[in-house]
Amino acid sequence: MVVTDGDGEKHNIKVSTYNYYFAVYYNNLKQSQSYYSQYGIEGGSDVDFEKAFKKQTTEDEDGKKITWAEKAENAVLDNIKEVYGYYYAAVKANDGKEPEITEEQQKELDETLDSYKDSAKQNGFTLSAYLMAAMGDGVDAETFTREATVAYISENYQENYQEDLSNKEYTEDEYKDYLKKHEDELESVDVKFFEASNEDDAKAFVDELNEDGSNFAELAVKYADEDDKDTYKDEVETTYKDATRSVFTNLGAAISVADEKKEKDDNEETKETYPGFDWLFSKKRAAGDKKAYSTSVVYIVKPVNLSDTKTVNVRHILIQAEKKNDEGETENVKLSEANGKQRKAAKEKAESILKEYNDGKKTEEAFADLAKKYSSDGNASDGGIYENVVPNQMVSSFNAWCFDSSRKSGDVEIVKTEFGYHIIYYVSKGDLPAWKYTAQQAMASETSSNTFEELKKKFKIKKAYPGACYFEIDTDIDR
Numbered sequence: 475m476v477v478t479d480g481d482g483e484k485h486n487i488k489v490s491t492y493n494y495y496f497a498v499y500y501n502n503l504k505q506s507q508s509y510y511s512q513y514g515i516e517g518g519s520d521v522d523f524e525k526a527f528k529k530q531t532t533e534d535e536d537g538k539k540i541t542w543a544e545k546a547e548n549a550v551l552d553n554i555k556e557v558y559g560y561y562y563a564a565v566k567a568n569d570g571k572e573p574e575i576t577e578e579q580q581k582e583l584d585e586t587l588d589s590y591k592d593s594a595k596q597n598g599f600t601l602s603a604y605l606m607a608a609m610g611d612g613v614d615a616e617t618f619t620r621e622a623t624v625a626y627i628s629e630n631y632q633e634n635y636q637e638d639l640s641n642k643e644y645t646e647d648e649y650k651d652y653l654k655k656h657e658d659e660l661e662s663v664d665v666k667f668f669e670a671s672n673e674d675d676a677k678a679f680v681d682e683l684n685e686d687g688s689n690f691a692e693l694a695v696k697y698a699d700e701d702d703k704d705t706y707k708d709e710v711e712t713t714y715k716d717a718t719r720s721v722f723t724n725l726g727a728a729i730s731v732a733d734e735k736k737e738k739d740d741n742e743e744t745k746e747t748y749p750g751f752d753w754l755f756s757k758k759r760a761a762g763d764k765k766a767y768s769t770s771v772v773y774i775v776k777p778v779n780l781s782d783t784k785t786v787n788v789r790h791i792l793i794q795a796e797k798k799n800d801e802g803e804t805e806n807v808k809l810s811e812a813n814g815k816q817r818k819a820a821k822e823k824a825e826s827i828l829k830e831y832n833d834g835k836k837t838e839e840a841f842a843d844l845a846k847k848y849s850s851d852g853n854a855s856d857g858g859i860y861e862n863v864v865p866n867q868m869v870s871s872f873n874a875w876c877f878d879s880s881r882k883s884g885d886v887e888i889v890k891t892e893f894g895y896h897i898i899y900y901v902s903k904g905d906l907p908a909w910k911y912t913a914q915q916a917m918a919s920e921t922s923s924n925t926f927e928e929l930k931k932k933f934k935i936k937k938a939y940p941g942a943c944y945f946e947i948d949t950d951i952d953r
Contacts, residue, residue, distance in 0.1 A: 475941070477555060478934040479562040487554060487935075489944045490612025494621045495550045496608035496946040503546075526948050543947050551935050557628045559933035564631035575626040578855075585623050587615065608947040632926070639918040653780075653912045660909040662865075663754060664776035666690040668706075669727055669769055670697055676766040683764055687773040688803040699812075705892075716781040716865035716908060719751055728768035729754060737747045785862040785904030785911050786876050789841055791852040793824040794859075794894035806850050810892055823848075823887050824895035831897070833885065841886070841899045850894070858899075864908040866924075872896055 475487040503519060510518030520532055521542050527542035564573055574584075576809055587601070594604035602614035609618070644652075653660060666687055668677040675697045682693055694706040705711055714721060729750035746953040750767045753759075759777040795812030796819070799805050827848050834840050842857025849858050866873055869891045875881070875898060886902040904911060 475552075475554070475938055476936050477558045477562070478936075479559055479566075480929050480932040481566070483562070485558065485562060487558065488612065489941050490610075490614075490617045491554060491621060492550060493610030493612045493944075494617060495554050496546065497613065499550050499553065521624060528947055546947075547945070549939075555935040556930060557625055559930065560628040560631050563929065564627050568613040573627055573630065575623060575630065579626045579630075583619065583626075583638050586622070587619065590618075602859065607613055611944055635925075636918075636922050639922050640799050640915060640922070642914070642918050644914060644917060648917065649910055649913055652917060653865075653909075656913070656916070657780075658755070659719065660780065660912060661755065661778050662718045662781050662909070663759075663774065663778050664715045665717060665754075666712050666773040666775060667714050667717075667722075667727070668694045668712050668771040668929075669725065669768075670695070670771060671699060671769070673766070673769055677771050679771045680766040683771075683773065685762060687762070687764070687775070690773055698777070708871065710870045713734060713870075713874070714866060715775075715877065716783050716859075717903075718866075719755070721866045722751075722754075722770075729770035729772065731768075747783045764772050780909055781865070782907045783865055783877065785879075785906060785908050787859070787861045787863055787901040787904060788863060788876055789838065789845055789858040789899040789901060790851065790860065790872075791824075791827060791841075791849040791854075792847045792894050793820050793827065793848065793897070794850050795820040806893055806894075807889070809894055820895055824897055828886065828888055828897050836884075836886075838884075838899060840841045844897075859901075861912050862904045862906075868894070872898070876900070 477485045477487055477490065479485065503521065503785055507518045507523070509515075512815065516896060521527070521909065526543075527540050527546055530542040531539055532545055533541055534540050534545060534548070590604065591601050594601045598602065599607065602616075605613050605615060605618050668679065668690070670679060677694050679697050683690060691706065691709040691712055694712045695703050698706045719730065727750075730748070731750065732746035733749050752771065753765060753767065754772060755778045755888065757778060759774050761774055761776060763774040763777075763814065765772050794806040795809055795816040796804050797807050797812060797816055807816070809820070812820070827844060831841060831844055842859070845854055845858030848854075853859060860868075861877060865877055868876065871889050871891050875887065875889045881900050883900060883902050887898060889896045889898055
């Protein structure tokens with residue numbers, strides 16, 4: 475094959491590359507179908523792996539009847555075109571030199587090859603012979619390593635480009651223009667909020683609610699399900715500051731649900747209406763307004779506004795409760811799923827880590843090292859960093875601590891949530907108000923999507939004969 479990159483330069487692609495990507499496509503397809511079948515979920519492909527691809531028909535994106543062999547080839551060529559297109563862009567951006575992959579990626583690749591070596595040895599193969607038997611002609615150890623490296627470089631180029639865009643600065647006019655078009659998504663309210671089990675409870679809640687809202691938390695405990703009563707004793711569980719529409723949507727709140735009745739716009743297209751949001755985010759609202767909307771109970775603290783609350787940067791160490799599973803292995807669980815002994819052990823571990831921090835240098839770098847060592851959160855390897863956190867992004871207690879007006883750089887404290895004990899280090903406020911940061915990320919994402927779409931349109935791939943005669947059509951990796 476020949477790939478033409480975004481600058482019109484042509485690059486030769488080996489048959490072994492096609493066979494590698496075909497094997498990846500084939501096995502992903504097979505694993506996907508197995509998943510759908512195992513769990514009885516509709517939506518899997520109509521391919522029959524007991525038959526040759528070239529003897530089965532399906533439809534392409536335009537509804538045209540094609541063989542599965544044709545569909546697979548189209549998908550594989552598209553994948554190669556995209557991966558190699560970005561790979562060549564990455565090389566050019568690096569002054570014509572191939573960029574290095576990360577240490578973590580190299581480790582992952584080495585571990586994968588070691589795993590294949592063990593499988594090959596168990597089956598009496600050399601590594602290259604094993605890979606070629608599994609993935610097709612020419613896919614030896616060298617080819618496998620090469621294709622994995624190219625894919626990493628391509629992926630890194632895209633991620634780095636998007637990361638650069640995420641820090642792009644926009645003019646005030648650009649922010650104003652975005653705000654004008656997306657005000658509904660960016661404006662927020664400060665409220666006390668509770669989702670009742672039924673509409674009768676919601677109405678009773680509002681009837682008993684004091685005019686100043688002072689007994690809101692007390693009523694939340696009263697009307698909460700038995701298992702949640704202790705949780706609602708903490709007032710932060712019903713307090714939402716700088717809450718946008720998306721916050722209530724993510725909560726699954728009744729007030730965020732579209733009306734069953736729909737209206738048509740000027741173009742005769744169906745448009746959903748949101749009467750709950752129409753009330754909550756109305757300019758007519760005032761502090762002290764209260765309402766039971768279906769099962770949602772709302773008390774207005776501050777009516778709709780464009781908040782100037784800035785994002786925050788924090789690091790944290792998550793310590794979860796641990797228990798033994800049926801196989802006797804230790805696994806992490808939420809505090810709500812742990813017994814008293816397990817919760818106590820998690821708390822004591824968090825306290826000991828905090829003591830280790832306080833007995834040490836007490837710097838952000840020292841805290842990051844402890845996060846890498848102890849945290850069970852997915853960002854542990856990054857030192858537990860969360861940058862540009864927006865209001866209500868985190869669970870209630872975590873959120874309340876982060877956005878406490880008295881918070882200052884270097885503050886460290888243990889905060890308990892349903893997930894475990896969080897040792898949080900407050901780094902600083904972000905540079906932008908939350909609404910502006912949200913707008914900036916949205917504009918950057920749109921720019922990135924448009925740029926990549928334009929770049930992809932420039933990538934071309936063409937099959938060369940007789941090389942294409944050696945493309946895999948049906949293969950399998952069953953180990």
